[in-house]
Amino acid sequence: MSTSVLQFQPESSQTLIQEVMDRSGQNLLACYQCRRCAAGCPVGDETGVTPDRLIRMIIFGEREEALNNLLIWKCVACYTCGTRCPNNIQTARINETLKQISKEAHFEPILPKVAAFHDAFLRSTSHFGRVNELEFMGLYAMRNAKRELKHGGGWKAVADEIKKHAKLGISMMKKKRMHFRLDKIKRLFEIKRLYTKAKDEAGG
């Protein structure tokens, strides 16, 4: 993927750098492109974009490429890049920030299932205060089904996905690793309050 030459975009460069640095808390100007992060990135081969390249995109002001590339969706949050960085830059944090900005800017996620997974996870937590794997997987499957039907994947894509998870579900049941009991916390109102505050913090 993306091996194109980056173009310096002075008008968007400064605002993008500032926004990413403020939100991620990472000094990405300290990057001197040693590429230790790239060497350690487990998905770098597949994505073409490696953490160093991502930082370069931001510095060059390539807003669209930075917010819409395979690495931000394929990153497995292993934090190898950050622990190996000689300048202490947590690129995985930058990645998380870009994912959030990308969502706010209404970019369609390149890997929509990844986005659906994390959204469903947080939604599930808000319902009961704990993640109940069955409910969570149900929310996740519903999000995927909705998207497939809307964007032309059709019923077959929906059925294939459900079949895949059902297979895992059945073997989990056989091994008594599936739980049907609903785990719910008592002071759920505190979780609700934290979610409301999170919304306020993000600017409504």
Added chain:
Amino acid sequence: MQIAYYPGCSLHASSELYDIQCKKVLNQLGIELKEIEDWNCCGATSASKTDDFLTVALPARNLGIADASGLSEMLIPCSSCYNRTLVTQKILYENPELKNKINTELSKKVEGKIRISSILDILVCKANSGEIAEKSIKKLEGLKPACYYGCLLTRFPGDIKISDNIENPRGMETVCKALGAEPLDWSYKTDCCGASAAVNDTDTSLFLMSKIIKDALARGSNCFVTTCPMCQMNMDAYQDQVCERYGIQKKLPVYFITELLGIAMGFTPQEMHIDRHFVDSLGLLRELKLI
């Protein structure tokens, strides 16, 4: 000795066996786990990928409850929960304004005084003090585990100091040796299994797991041992698919460190729930006459 205990969602669901094993094994070592009341989900990596405030606020609530328990140490066996909670404690220490903001919403406020321990923090101490060897009635001879740490036990999205080496941790090997097993040196002990990618980006995850399994086999390991419920679940439940896709002939059981301790201490496989693995995990133990 009593210590606080945060099981996290996995240990209450698909990895319940790990919860049971932790309690039984640590009890043998003189540690009573007191589950903190009304704990909530830590948000895992999903929160950090979605919302910066909740990333800190969700583990913060648990920290407040733990601080109020009056105990000085809390065990978090799940690597992801451990990682998120430890990072949150540090963020709140460095950012009193954020701490106050979160505390106003909580009935039990974060003070930041409880010490967070991983399962290895505790077990390595017990191995070094000789207590593990003392409580073991069997030597796990013939067991050659590839000690698999995964990502989140040693790597943090922030500057956290841990007692083990980040690139080449040895804690799990120390515990395995105390049990009489022969842990092997290998290259993929801290590589990523893909975590949630197993569900939402399966091809990527299967590929990452194939590299881990191939190296463990090439070194002559006869099993994996891990402390992370996510790594355990992935490597166990998806091993069939990985082996089929990448032409790997042999399958390796994926044990939690706690079940190996349990077997050495004389618990039965039923008491340790060893029948709840996807890859056959009793066969090897029988073959080595450990059960």
